[in-house]
Amino acid sequence: MGRYKSVLMAKKDAREFPYRVALPIPPTGHGKRLDIIAAWINTNIGPDWRMHSHLERGEHMALYMFRTEQLASHYRQALSSGELDVGT
Secondary structure, X not given: OHHHHHHHHHHHHHHHOOEEEEEEOOOOOOOHHHHHHHHHHHHHOOXXXXXXXXXXXXXXXXXXXXXXXXXXXXXXXXXXXXXXOOOO
């Protein structure tokens, strides 16, 4: 049963965190940006979020999940402003 635990957790999170923001994962990964994003979310949103990887149309995505549209929108705005880029 251990190998299916992540699948079960992803399904549970999908129900509890219905608002999603997909972020493409570059071939070399996110590197330090992943830490910057997690720190920003923990500081500005709190611990009430989840992240799973996802394959969409052949492209690997980091799927950030939130309980409310307002929180997802706040995250989208930070992404689009460049606030979460490495070196900003």
